[in-house]
Amino acid sequence: MDLNYNIFRDLLLRKKHYNSILLCGSFFELPVMFVLNNITDIDVMYSIKNIVALQDCDDKRKFENFKILHIDTSNCHIGFARIIASSDIAVFYKRPQEPRTARYSGPSSKLIMNFKKEWNYFHNFLKICDRKWAKQPKLKTDFVYALCCPSWPVVANEWKTRQRENGWPSVDVIDKIVHSGCHLVFKPHLSNPDDDTQWRFSFSQAELILIQSWTHVQKYIYHILRLIKSEIVKECGGENETVLCTYFFKTLMLWSCEEKPQEFWREENIVTAVGELLCIMIEWLIDKRCPNYFIPANNMIDYLRKDENLDKEISILLNFRENFLPKFLELNAFSSSELTLHLEVPNKLWERILLILVKWFSTNTSEWSYLESSLRISDNFLPELSYLYQSLQIQLCSITSKSENLTTISDALQLFDFAKKNADETFSITVLPLGLSIVDFMQHICKRMQSSQINTARGDGYETVVSDLGYFTKVVNCCGEYQQSEGCCYMPEGKQQNRISKLESASSRLSDLRMTGAEAKLQKTQMILEPFLKILTHEWKSSSFFIVAAYQANCFYTCLRDYKSAIRQCEETRQYLNTLKEKTRQKNTGKMQNLLNVVLVNDWSILFDDHLQVLLGFLTLAHRSRCATQNRSQNFTRIVVHLFTMEFLDYIRFQSARKLKRKKTVTYKCDFQDAVRQLFHEDKNHRVVSRILLLTAIRISGIKPTRIGETFYQVQWPC
Numbered sequence: 001m002d003l004n005y006n007i008f009r010d011l012l013l014r015k016k017h018y019n020s021i022l023l024c025g026s027f028f029e030l031p032v033m034f035v036l037n038n039i040t041d042i043d044v045m046y047s048i049k050n051i052v053a054l055q056d057c058d059d060k061r062k063f064e065n066f067k068i069l070h071i072d073t074s075n076c077h078i079g080f081a082r083i084i085a086s087s088d089i090a091v092f093y094k095r096p097q098e099p100r101t102a103r104y105s106g107p108s109s110k111l112i113m114n115f116k117k118e119w120n121y122f123h124n125f126l127k128i129c130d131r132k133w134a135k136q137p138k139l140k141t142d143f144v145y146a147l148c149c150p151s152w153p154v155v156a157n158e159w160k161t162r163q164r165e166n167g168w169p170s171v172d173v174i175d176k177i178v179h180s181g182c183h184l185v186f187k188p189h190l191s192n193p194d195d196d197t198q199w200r201f202s203f204s205q206a207e208l209i210l211i212q213s214w215t216h217v218q219k220y221i222y223h224i225l226r227l228i229k230s231e232i233v234k235e236c237g238g239e240n241e242t243v244l245c246t247y248f249f250k251t252l253m254l255w256s257c258e259e260k261p262q263e264f265w266r267e268e269n270i271v272t273a274v275g276e277l278l279c280i281m282i283e284w285l286i287d288k289r290c291p292n293y294f295i296p297a298n299n300m301i302d303y304l305r306k307d308e309n310l311d312k313e314i315s316i317l318l319n320f321r322e323n324f325l326p327k328f329l330e331l332n333a334f335s336s337s338e339l340t341l342h343l344e345v346p347n348k349l350w351e352r353i354l355l356i357l358v359k360w361f362s363t364n365t366s367e368w369s370y371l372e373s374s375l376r377i378s379d380n381f382l383p384e385l386s387y388l389y390q391s392l393q394i395q396l397c398s399i400t401s402k403s404e405n406l407t408t409i410s411d412a413l414q415l416f417d418f419a420k421k422n423a424d425e426t427f428s429i430t431v432l433p434l435g436l437s438i439v440d441f442m443q444h445i446c447k448r449m450q451s452s453q454i455n456t457a458r459g460d461g462y463e464t465v466v467s468d469l470g471y472f473t474k475v476v477n478c479c480g481e482y483q484q485s486e487g488c489c490y491m492p493e494g495k496q497q498n499r500i501s502k503l504e505s506a507s508s509r510l511s512d513l514r515m516t517g518a519e520a521k522l523q524k525t526q527m528i529l530e531p532f533l534k535i536l537t538h539e540w541k542s543s544s545f546f547i548v549a550a551y552q553a554n555c556f557y558t559c560l561r562d563y564k565s566a567i568r569q570c571e572e573t574r575q576y577l578n579t580l581k582e583k584t585r586q587k588n589t590g591k592m593q594n595l596l597n598v599v600l601v602n603d604w605s606i607l608f609d610d611h612l613q614v615l616l617g618f619l620t621l622a623h624r625s626r627c628a629t630q631n632r633s634q635n636f637t638r639i640v641v642h643l644f645t646m647e648f649l650d651y652i653r654f655q656s657a658r659k660l661k662r663k664k665t666v667t668y669k670c671d672f673q674d675a676v677r678q679l680f681h682e683d684k685n686h687r688v689v690s691r692i693l694l695l696t697a698i699r700i701s702g703i704k705p706t707r708i709g710e711t712f713y714q715v716q717w718p719c
Contacts (some may be wrong), residue, residue, distance in 0.1 A: 001050055003603040008389050008392075008599075009377070013596075014640075016640075020144075022207075023043075023044060024208055028041045029439070030437055031435050033434040037223075037332070038227055044142070045146045050065070051067045052150055053069045053070070054069070055071050055454065076189075076198060077191065078295060079189075079200060080201070082198060087534060089103050094186070109158075117178060134525050144185055145185070146184060156201070166259070166276055173213050176204075183205065183496070184201060185200050189303065206248065218257060218434060220269065221277070222250070225277065229248075229249050229326070231328075237311060243304065244313055248300070251291075253279055257573065285313055286310075286314060288302070309310060337435030339435060340433050342432075343429075343526065343530055344427045345428050348542075355596075357371065384419040387415045387418050388419045391551070392412075392607065398412075407475045413552070417535040419548045420545050455530065534578075541576070542595060543595060545595040546573065547597065548575040550645045553649055554598075554648075557656055558608060564656075574646070593644075598642070598644075598648045600616055601640050601641070609655065615643065615693060620639050642690065643693070644690040648694065650668055651668060652668050654668045662717075665717070665718070667714050668698060669713070669714040
């Protein structure tokens with residue numbers, strides 16, 4: 001079959017993960033203005049797409065292509081369940097253990113973002129925006145493994161038909177939530193914390209939808225309650241010294257939004273409303289009762305002993321309400337939801353944001369599906385891929401005709417170079433509403449893209465209206481006007497300055513404005529953020545740079561057999577990546593090269609060396625054998641393997657050094673940890689698979705790997 005350009009784009013932009021991602025928690029639920037003002041952990045829930053947990057009443061015929069697990073709520077505390085892996089044998093399903101995220105706490109695995117070591121640049125910007133971030137050297141991300149329950153749980157049926165006198169949530173919102181189902185997270189009830197078979201019903205997706213339906217005043221009051229909770233926790237001696245947690249205050253807000261009339265939530269009643277909500281929380285603590293919003297029979301603190309003393313929390317809340325609440329609200333004054341930032345955002349940054357959304361995030365919403373499909377087929381998104389495709393076609397024709405026409409190959413190399421240099425150096429005037437949450441903003445992007453054709457403007461020296469994100473209004477040339485502006489952070493070679501000090505000096509100039517309140521903070525953020533974004537993206541090449549460099553190195557290696565040029569291409573790309581890390585002070589900059597991967601596919605297998613062709617042939621044979629055993633059709637099936645770009649460049653460098661018989665030591669390393677599960681099960685980690693396959697190709701070429709650790713292998717030349 002012919003691999004046309006649209007198929008080629010689709011293969012490059014195809015999802016790398018088999019997981020569905022749900023962005024949840026306050027970081028994504030609340031408006032950006034509140035998130036910047038109150039440091040919070042990042043919560044990410046992920047579930048494997050082809051696994052569902054079903055109840056006895058569910059129609060299993062709808063899920064014939066899924067791995068079906070069975071929900072058993074018998075002999076469990078209400079709101080909890082056990083998961084049975086097979087309907088024939090009562091084997092309980094447990095959370096998969098992943099070596100890469102081995103540190104678990106409750107239902108989540110932890111990823112610590114160390115600002116000083118990995119995100120120093122970003123941290124300096126946050127400190128300038130709000131002084132609270134100066135005391136926060138780390139930001140924690142919780143990855144929660146969940147099972148998707150596509151139907152609404154029977155135990156929560158009361159929520160669907162509950163009498164609601166104040167009209168919240170609306171019927172449409174209720175229907176949307178019910179049709180979205182829920183999740184189950186690996187968490188036992190605290191009365192039996194050592195039970196490793198219990199899962200808790202999670203309504204994070206429903207909570208996200210409900211909070212999106214709140215008014216700005218309601219979101220502000222929830223923000224204030226979270227700030228008060230933080231103060232109470234400090235007074236109690238830390239999170240481990242109190243029963244109070246953020247989720248209790250979220251539960252309080254959900255109940256109150258349903259039970260309180262609209263007049264309660266007026267802006268002029270904020271002080272009274274917060275005081276009354278604190279009284280309700282005090283009553284809950286006195287009664288040792290915190291009813292789950294979706295399953296009221298689930299008292300979330302019924303695990304406490306009857307003689308458990310909560311007097312400390314109660315007295316602190318009472319004292320705070322009586323003596324500190326008005327002053328506290330004054331210090332955290334209410335701001336309009338209409339506050340917006342007007343920023344000159346580099347289009348290179350927007351391009352990467354969109355690419356990350358397409359490659360790494362996956363949800364079940366129609367808006368996200370439309371975003372992904374639109375970007376995959378749009379010729380205006382990553383247009384340099386067309387030059388890459390043309391160069392590969394020229395290379396393919398040269399190989400199949402068995403003639404090495406140097407003029408033709410020269411054209412291919414020129415197209416490679418043009419694709420690498422075709423970076424978008426323009427800016428877009430972008431309006432960012434601070435009253436929207438991160439999820440709101442991303443969904444707004446998706447909806448606007450449904451009503452307008454993508455048109456990412458490119459070029460040099462012109463202005464035009466673009467509508468691909470809805471917020472864009474004008475594109476301007478960054479090579480002329482912006483390079484001369486005072487706030488510009490582009491500096492010629494040899495005159496590099498300390499970029500962080502440049503941001504700090506811009507911040508100090510704001511002190512002369514003698515402004516106060518939200519507008520002052522807004523102006524300050526805007527003045528700091530624009531040069532920060534220019535600094536961040538100044539050294540960036542096109543989003544396709546790494547993958548084009550990999551294919552070009554492969555052309556030198558396989559087609560031209562110019563091994564010196566292949567090695568030079570590999571080393572120059574690695575040097576650029578290291579320089580980028582050093583100049584931006586971010587270790588995670590290296591992840592940019594993972595956005596697009598080299599595609600090893602049987603249509604174009606002859607583009608690669610004999611060893612990779614043998615490997616692809618083995619995978620094709622294995623696939624056909626599996627189809628035969630399952631009585632499935634054996635018509636043409638495209639086998640696709642995604643090879644991580646830098647790993648592939650290291651492979652070419654290693655093999656080229658062998659061809660030249662260089663004496664300089666070259667190594668290629670691979671960790672075989674959990675290799676079998678990663679290769680043959682649906683929850684693949686593509687980087688692990690990529691390294692294993694490339695090391696196997698080196699083994700096929702005659703170099704035996706050396707074991708240098710429990711699961712770590714390497715190959716070395718000279719042997």
